[in-house]
Amino acid sequence: MLVELRIKNFAIINTLNLEFDPGLVILTGETGAGKSIIMGALDMLLGQRVDMSTLRKGSEFASVEAVFRIPDNVRDPVIKLLEQEELLDGTEFLTLTRELRKDKRNIARVNGHRTNVTVLVELGQYLVDIHGQSEHLSLMRVNQHLGLLDRFSGTTEQLEEYQKVYQKLKETQSTLAGLRQSDLEADQRKELLAFQVEEISLTAPVEREEEPLIELRNRLVNAEKLADLGQNILILLDDAPSHQPTVMDLVGQIVSSMEVLSKTDPALETQNQRVGELSDGLFELGKSLRSYLDTLEFDANELEKTQDRLALLHDLKRKYGETIPEILNYMENARRQLEEITGRSTRIGELIEIENSLLLELGLLGQKLTQSRKSGAQRLTSELEIQLDDLKMAGSRFEVFFRETESDTGVPVEDGKRLEYHPDGLEKVEFLIEANPGEGLKALAKTASGGETARLMLALKNVLAKADHISTLVFDEIDQGIGGRIGAVVGEKLYRLTPEHQVICITHLPQLAGFGQQHFQVLKGLADGRTSIQVQEIxxxxxxxxxxxxxxxxxxxxxxxxxxxxxxxxxxxx
Structure with missing residues (x-):
């Protein structure tokens, strides 16, 4: 609710401070006293465009500041907006300020912090409805109509159930879209992955197989050279021509001499043993070398097979990794990707089934919600007719228009049709009115302000009192064109709004003003030789x-x- 309003240098207002009570607040005064100027200041605060003519003559700036108590039923969205804009400073009261300076600068503040005028507009939509200035009237905002109808009809729980399924559907469709996009890319990659897995699998590389193959290839390639070298060694060892001593002959002589030496001088026994070991080693060398040469032969087929195998391994290393473990790891990764691609197709099929099931469920819930809303709309219309009759506006009409749109991608409903679906149902809702008989139904949001419209709004506000979350209602033109008897009816209806709302009303009718729980008298007079507005609570x-x-x-x-x-x-x- 509006707790305090402070105005300075606005039009003919010098300085004005008003403190408001809950309930029905009445402002009265002679025509031209400046009552509507106060409402104009409130309009400016809530984001209305103003020009320099609103600046009091001789002043450097005009300012309007208001303190609101944040209503419980809009606390969450208000706090969320304040946090988003980094303007939160307590959760009970909210101070809005707007200044217009002589240099044409506009300054907006929330809780003392600089911000944009658009933030004042957004906050104002949760706090105040000004009847007479459609920019600040929630009923003029079509996007508010469905929420009002749901709260009036008691369909909030049905809507929540619908929205849960809607959210599941959207999540499923998002996942499905991602998989389908990935599937297009995967199809292009699937063939390559399959080829790579097959190529590595057919080669079947084995860890540490390359080193023995290289050794075998070297042996086969150098078989003749190895045989010649081996034979030369054997000749030197023990198969030299008869006129030449062999290595074994010479070593034998050394062994014999060392035996004599070691017997003569035992200190040489260690050296004697070493010579014996050398002789034995050379003997074993000749033996193993003969065995090696017996197995050594050049095999062209074996060489070709070995070279082919090494070439295959080299090709794999060039493509998939520097070592065989890296190649095998590459193959496993490729195989996993192939499995994912194959599984993706299966998953897409499963998700399509889930999507169709959710569309069907959403269609059923949406149709039930629509029926409940239409029942609520009929009740709203009936109750509004009673209110209009009380206000002597029986010729006025009201209708809740339901707009449904067919779509091939919508939810299935009766008669085999498919309807577009939205986060809040299968339809868009708009309030239509005919303020004067014969004019025809028009969109409420496009109806010009005036006395009849203001009273129709009052009737709507009474019917929607508990459904409407706006805590402060301001009526500026509601008594235009009506007499005292209807004024009393209007006054009573304004009073009946006060359990759920703070109501501020400017009026010329005593029958309406008498219902006020707080009464301000607006006077225009001279102060220091200048016209100024004064307001006193009476x-x-x-x-x-x-x-x-x-x-x-x-x-x-x-x-x-x-x-x-x-x-x-x-x-x-x-």
Whole structure:
């Protein structure tokens, strides 16, 4: 609710501070006293475009500041917006400020922090409805109509159930779209992966097989050279021509001499043993070398097979990794990707089934929700007709228009049709009105402001009182074109809104003003030789005199009429 309003240098207002109570707040005063200027200041605060003419003559700036108590039913979205804009400063009260400077700069503040005017507009949509200025009227915003209808119809739980399925459907469709996009790319990669897996699998490389193959290839390639070298060694060892001593002959002589030496001098026994070991080693060398040469032969087929195998391994290393373990790891990764691609097709099929199931479920829930809304719309229309009749507007009409759109990709409904689906249902809803008979139904959002429209809004507000989350309602033109009797009806209806709303009303009708729970008198006078607006809160006899003046003048008779009016109102509101 609006707790305090502070205005400075705005139009003919010098300085004005108003503190508001809950309930029905009335502003009265003579025509031209400046009541609507106060509402204009509130408009400016909430983002209305203003020009330099609103700046009080001779002033450097105009400012409007308001303190609101944040209503519980809009606390969450308001706090979310404040956090988003980094403007949160407590969760009970909210201070909005707007300044217009002589240099044409606009300054907006929330809780003392600089921000954009658009933030004031957004916050104002949660806090205030100004009837008479459609920019600040929630009922003029089509996107609010469905929420109002749901709260009035009691379909909030049905909507939540629908939205849960809607969310599941959207998540499924998002996953499905991602898989389908991946599937297009995967199809192009699938053939390559299959080839790579097959190529590596057919080659079947084995860890540490390359080194023995290289050794075998070297042996086969160098078989003749190895045989020649081996034979030369054997000749030197023990197969030299008869006229030449062999290595074994020479070593034998050394062995014999060392035996004599070691027997003569035991200190040489170790050397003697070494010579014996050398002789034995050379003997074993000749033996193993003969065995090696017996197995050594050149095999062209074996060489070709070995070279082919090494070539295959080299080709794999060039493509898939520097070592055989890396090649095998590459193959496993490729195989996993192939399995994922194959599994993706299966998963896509499963998700399509889930999507169709969710579309069917959403269609059923959506149709039930639509029926409940249409029942609520009928009840809303019926209750509104009673309100309009009370306001002597029986010729006015109201209708809730349901717009459904067929779509091939929509949810299945009765008659084999498919309808578009939205986060909040299968339809878009808009309030239509005919304020005056014969004009035809028009979109409420496109209806010009005026007395009839304001009273129709009042009727709607009464019917939607518990469904409407806007805590402060301002009525500026509601008494245009009506007399005292209807004014009393309007006053009572405004009063009946106060359990759920703070209502601020500017009026010229005493029958309406008498219902106020707080009453401000707006006066225009001179201060320091300049015209200025003054506002004072009145009660008791001061209020009786103001009501009497509104009836016809401050005479005793009119004051008595004012007292009778207040007695009547006291009985009405009991």
């Amino acid at each position: 009660s008791g006899e001061e209020r009786i005199k103001e009501l009497a003046t509104m009836i016809g003048g401050p005479s005793e008779k009119n004051q008595e009429s004012a007292r009778e009016l207040m007695d009547y109102i006291s009985k009405v509101i009991q």
